Amino acid sequence: MGTSKPGRYEVVWPSSPRGIQQRQRSPRVDLDTATVAFLWDYLFRGDELFPVLEAELRRRYPAIEIVGYEEFGNLHGADEKERIEALPADLRNRGVDAVVSGMGC
Numbered sequence: 001m002g003t004s005k006p007g008r009y010e011v012v013w014p015s016s017p018r019g020i021q022q023r024q025r026s027p028r029v030d031l032d033t034a035t036v037a038f039l040w041d042y043l044f045r046g047d048e049l050f051p052v053l054e055a056e057l058r059r060r061y062p063a064i065e066i067v068g069y070e071e072f073g074n075l076h077g078a079d080e081k082e083r084i085e086a087l088p089a090d091l092r093n094r095g096v097d098a099v100v101s102g103m104g105c
Helices: 046-060 080-093
Strands: 003-005 035-040 065-067 098-102
Touching: 035 046, 046 065, 046 098
Parallel strands: 035 065, 035 098
Antiparallel strands: none
């Protein structure tokens, strides 16, 4: 910072522009009538987690449709790039309303 006079300093506003802009939220998904897809990278216990999650979702929302992770294959495998590129169209073609993504680190 430069000085304008001895003992006085120029004022700099400490606030910066926001890095994340507010956006309108998407409408909530009605799970009573939704189709939900499970996606997994086959790395960490999805084969244990997804059946438990599916059972609980079906208990709470009896009419829910579940598209299992097996339908999409390993999203972290040798053909990852092709699977990810095809994913939007695949989800759209299956009428998927929401996704549960089980991707490990």
